[in-house]
Amino acid sequence: METILERRGDGIALVRINRPEARNALNPAVREQLAAHFHDLAAGEEVRCAVIAGSDKVFAAGADIKAMAEASPSEMMRRPDVWVAIRAFPKPLIAAVNGWALGGGCELALHADIIVAGESARFGQPEIKVGIMPGAGGTQRLTRAIGKYKAMKILLTGEPVTAREAEALGFVTEVVPDAEVLDRALALAKSIAALPPVAARKIKEVVLHGADMPLEAALLLERQAFQLMFDTADQKEGMAAFIEKRAPQFRGR
Numbered sequence: 001m002e003t004i005l006e007r008r009g010d011g012i013a014l015v016r017i018n019r020p021e022a023r024n025a026l027n028p029a030v031r032e033q034l035a036a037h038f039h040d041l042a043a044g045e046e047v048r049c050a051v052i053a054g055s056d057k058v059f060a061a062g063a064d065i066k067a068m069a070e071a072s073p074s075e076m077m078r079r080p081d082v083w084v085a086i087r088a089f090p091k092p093l094i095a096a097v098n099g100w101a102l103g104g105g106c107e108l109a110l111h112a113d114i115i116v117a118g119e120s121a122r123f124g125q126p127e128i129k130v131g132i133m134p135g136a137g138g139t140q141r142l143t144r145a146i147g148k149y150k151a152m153k154i155l156l157t158g159e160p161v162t163a164r165e166a167e168a169l170g171f172v173t174e175v176v177p178d179a180e181v182l183d184r185a186l187a188l189a190k191s192i193a194a195l196p197p198v199a200a201r202k203i204k205e206v207v208l209h210g211a212d213m214p215l216e217a218a219l220l221l222e223r224q225a226f227q228l229m230f231d232t233a234d235q236k237e238g239m240a241a242f243i244e245k246r247a248p249q250f251r252g253r
């Protein structure tokens with residue numbers, strides 16, 4: 001299989017891209033499998049936080065150039081939109097990035113809520129160098145994350161940035177030694193998965209949807225989601241545990 005889904009207990013799932021011979025390029029099989037995995041992981045309550053990773057050497061080198069070099073516009077249009085399942089994934093998603101995250105690979109990382117990168121990781125949108133442009137959110141997510149003038153340089157030159165540069169720009173959350181990337185991402189996932197899942201989902205929902213709204217509407221969305229938390233057993237438990245000076249037992253209700 002070009003991708004591997006591991007349910008690792010503790011409410012965590014790990015999705016790995018496994019196409020090293022093509023630098024984890026996102027061919028139709030990889031994209032369809034990723035969409036299916038995220039669709040499965042969205043359902044049910046067992047998994048509370050997911051991690052997406054490539055291999056030790058490469059996260060993903062982008063869309064598979066060989067699989068689209070001869071494509072016509074209508075062929076490209078007929079290809080199923082495999083990004084929608086990842087975009088709609090309602091639970092926290094962490095990208096663990098080692099090596100190259102280029103083109104659609106960088107855009108895949110930008111779908112995550114938190115990005116942990118190794119010191120040697122490199123991020124870029126080199127589409128312009130092969131005569132195209134980003135097509136899975138690069139022009140939009142990157143610009144919204146780091147601003148027009150920094151995003152334009154990455155998009156228009158196609159030149160990669162280092163993990164440290166990406167962290168300083170604000171689209172990498174943490175940079176850690178290469179060998180520690182996956183462990184750090186899984187540890188973060190474990191700590192998030194131990195927290196109330198309804199609150200986690202609502203935080204993600206409000207951050208993502210609120211970003212597209214006028215401030216007053218976004219604040220209202222936040223306020224209503226905040227009020228809804230008081231309908232959860234985990235709110236009662238979390239606050240009772242604090243008052244009683246004991247560890248909370250969250251049940252996801």
Ligand code: HXC
Nearest residue numbers: 021022023025061062063064065066100103104126135136
């Ligand atoms: C298809 C790819 C590929 C890709 C690498 N390979 N990237 N095949 N699509 N995106 C293949 C190579 O052809 C080669 O196959 C093998 O993987 C090893 O690649 P090398 O270049 O020899 O490896 P290396 O020297 O380690 O360089 C790694 C690399 C480089 C820096 C990642 O491969 C690279 O620049 N790749 C292209 C990156 C890119 O332009 N991405 C944007 C794609 S467009 P053979 O058969 O020769 O061994 C895109 C649009 C997104 O992503 C739109 C979303 C909808």
